[in-house]
Amino acid sequence: MTETINSQQDTVDLRIGVYVCRCGGNISDVIDVEQVAEAARHIPGVSLARVHTFMCSDPGQQAIQDDIRSEGLNRVVVASCSPALHELTFRQAVARGGLNPYLYEHVNIREQGSWAHKHDPQGATAKAVRMIAAAVGKLRYAQPLEEIHLPNHRTALVIGGGIAGMKAAADLARRGIHVILVEKEAELGGMLNRLGRVFPGEEPANELVRALQARLEGVEVLTLSQVTQITGFLGNYQVTIAGCFGPDEESATAQVTVGAVILATGFTPYAPGAGEHGYGQERNVLTMLEFITLLEQADANTLTHHGRPVRSIAFLHCVGSRQVDGVHEPQADGNVNTYCSRVCCTTTLQQAVRVKERFPQINVFDLHQDIRTYGRGHEDYYTRASKAGVIFFRYHGEEPPVVEPHSGGNNAPPLQVTVTDWLTWGEQLTVPVDLVVLAVGMMPGQIGGLIDMLKLPVGEDRFLQEIHPKLRPVEVSVPGVLLAGTAQGPMNIVESLDAGAAAAVKASAMLAHDEVEVNPYVAAVDERLCTGTGACVGECEYDAVTLVEREVNGQRVRRAEVNPGLCAGCGACVAVCPHRAINLNGWRLDQYDAMVDGLTAELAGTGGQS
Secondary structure (H helix, E strand, C coil): CCEEEEECCEEEEECEEEEEECHHHCCCCCCCHHHHHHHHCCCCCEEEEEEECCCCCHHHHHHHHHHHHHHCCCEEEEEECCHHHHHHHHHHHHHHCCCCCCCEEEEECHHHHHCCCCCCHHHHHHHHHHHHHHHHHHHHCCCCCCCEEEECCCEEEEECCCHHHHHHHHHHHHCCCEEEEECCCCCCCHHHHHCCEECCCCEEHHHHHHHHHCCCCCCEEECCCEEEEEEEECCEEEEEEEEEECCCCEEEEEEEEECEEEECCCEEECCCCCCHHHCCCCCCEEEHHHHHHHHHHCCCCCCEECCEECCEEEEEEEECCCCCCCCCCCCCCCCCCCCCCCCHHHHHHHHHHHHHHHCCCCEEEEEECCCCCCCCCCHHHHHHHHHHCCEEEECCCCCCCEEEECCCCCCCCCEEEEEEEHHHCCEEEEEEECEEEEEECEEECCCHHHHHHHCCCECCCCCECCCECCCECCECCCCCEEECHHHCCCCCHHHHHHHHHHHHHHHHHHCCCCEEEECCCCEEECCCCCCCCCHHHHHCCCCCEEEEEEEECCEEEEEEEECCCCCCCCCHHHHHCCCCCEEECCCCHHHHHHHHHHHHCCCCCCCCCC
């Protein structure tokens, strides 16, 4: 079936192909995909409708390409899974078939259909047909779009000089890209500078730092410096850096322009609250980092603390991690840290093993909710700790151990830890110890200024949020901004290095050419309708719309102008324009009208009008 429509200036004979995916049963076990395809064939403008088991497979994509060529299709609808997974896949397939990739529409009949309505197959089937009808209606008014090309400053800015930042900077420099590395401290290395040895290889942490620093040849390293202002967009970020520059290292500011930004801002160790497990009140309660320093500085024969020999140590897991509402004090935003910090268990076991190897006479107790030793070789620490005589207790998160001063005499240990131990079926035990070591977790770095300047997305855990943990793991929703390491969540050293390398690969692709491509889904102004009210300017959160003066018919007038590099395609400006003079490319108001018509039309196979 064909339909001739008038899309603004162009008259188009519509030949739309509709492709319905079974998704290996994820969709077809609930939705009658054959009925959906049959109903789609009756929608005006649809030339063919096909069903495929896996549309995202190579044969599925090839079917689209072949039909574009052989059937003369000029629009394509794919009804399958989430567009977050495969919209780009099908857009590229359409382009390979010789059709403009923006004459394609994706319909999510899995998450919004079969999965949402698995107990109502008939309703899910009818809904799928209407969603396709809406997509066809939108495509009636679709126009070919092209990526927007903007100048690209082929320099990368890496914020944070820890292991992830150094890895990203080194990999970029090795690819011939100019890199500016900004670190707020006086030396590079971040939290690694506070560790003794790293697991699982037990190499000295400072050797790893030196090895990474040696790879920074060609990188412009700015220590004791911070980014104080950043504006712009992919390919053209304007950055102000405050620090000490020049041969005399005088305080000053520098202005640089970069094409991509890598955030390797790291984490902050959890700071126990006043009195939490006795911390801040009992001098024999230490955080893990404080204990590592104590152990590194100990002589070969005896571990002492405040001049007293240490005979027993209790390591307490999950301090600041895996917290429970109503049991633990919330953070400033009112939420507790429910996430696992991933490295604390292995770190605790590593330090317990080191204590037993150096001072076998010391009694070591390990109090945990679970033992979570992520990574190859990490579980060996648990085995080694057990064989070395470390005694394990397991508590429930809602019943954390209680640390108190010991009530014994002068020769008694200064502290006692009371725990309900579920390895002994709930028996309550009191353990006298000389030291309590709190295995504190990771908190997001203090980067509120950067978050506000770049409008960065933040997850429920307050770490920076990537677009997709599998498909786009180091990208954020701000084009040209990438994540590396613990800025986006708890990671161990290997994971942080991998994330830094991944961010470098992404940044090098962004900076490979003198121009960058921006997707065309940005706002566009119809100057014939614009009267310069400025409503769109006030509504735009991204500073993408400005008012400019122009001469029209011999008169000076104000008109709205959109910077496509800054525009996020949110459409907020469209809603406030009193003259409908601004629209979003690919999502114009006439397309929305057509989608509503498609959703409410009487369609064969849906049982009449909804």
